Amino acid sequence: MDRATGHVFESDADTMVRTKISNSTMPQIYEAVWASSGNEFVARYLKEDGGIIQTFYGRLSTSTPLEGYFLPANLREISVASNTLGYLDPTRPGVLMRSDIDGTDRSVVANLYTDEWLVQQVSPTKVLVGTKPSGTLGGDLYLLDVSNGSKRKIIRDVLGLTGIANTDATWVFASAQERGGIVSALYSVVDNRFVNLGLSTLSDKCVWGEKDRSFVYCAVPTTVRQGTYPDDWYQGLVTFEDRLWKIGVQDGMTDLVLDPSIEEGVDMDMTKLDISTDDSKIIFINKSDSSLWVLDLK
Secondary structure, eight states: OOTTTOOEEEEOTTTOOEEEEEOOOOOSEEEEEEOTTSSEEEEEEEOTTSSOEEEEEEEOOSSSOOEEEEEOTTOEEEEEETTEEEEEOSSSTTEEEEEETTSOSOEEEEEOSSSOEEEEEOSSSEEEEEEOOOTTSEEEEEEEETTTTEEEEEEEEEETOEEEEOTTSSEEEEEEEETTEEEEEEEETTTTEEEEOSOOOOGGGEEEOSSOTTEEEEEEESOOOSSOTTHHHHTTSOOOOEEEEEEETTTOOEEEEEOHHHHTSSOOOEEEEEEOTTSOEEEEEETTTTEEEEEEOO
């Protein structure tokens, strides 16, 4: 989706040939999340006055133009897994909601009491929520189970804590600040244990395998200068030169997948990693110039 116009393009991951499939205009899109089907999405943008976040549900079809409608204004922290949308209710602070991606079949997941949370809809029934991270504040991670209403604190009171869970919510890749740098670990939800890693990066730079959920792919900085993390990276005060690694959950063993400086002749600060359903391709954005990249893993 083009950020300036909201026009939707389809690109062949092998040939990179791009085809416009919708020319409906939605200016200044700053976030779009897609259902696993690839033909439904939720896009967010600020109204012209800058005071209201508009959220639009769209459905693409080969036979008709873009169809859709607006969801409630000012939805916060949206996240999609399969066809399920997780978000913070804009009218009730701290109330975590779930619905189908089109906004139907809504239900309350939990009351978190404040809006200072990040939300990852891990699966239709599992949600990972974490306090908004700062290297100056202790943070917590909770795993919520919609099917039985349980709420489990899995990591607590860690500076700069962020995390992402694999799609069956059995493992979490967690990162935090430590002595002015970054420390990373894998956490087993089932066994309540940590696997220490020889690599350190932010969880924002990682994506779990879809087909094989025992591996996580992470862009790892070659060097990390002293700072406050993840704040300095979020604010653009520091940039990284990353290499992409594949990490196994059972033993933390690592394999180098890509060194962009050698293979592409360019330094990359990778973010917003995503992976194909068969684990054959990784898509990411180079934060340094907002360029979109596709890596063939086969």
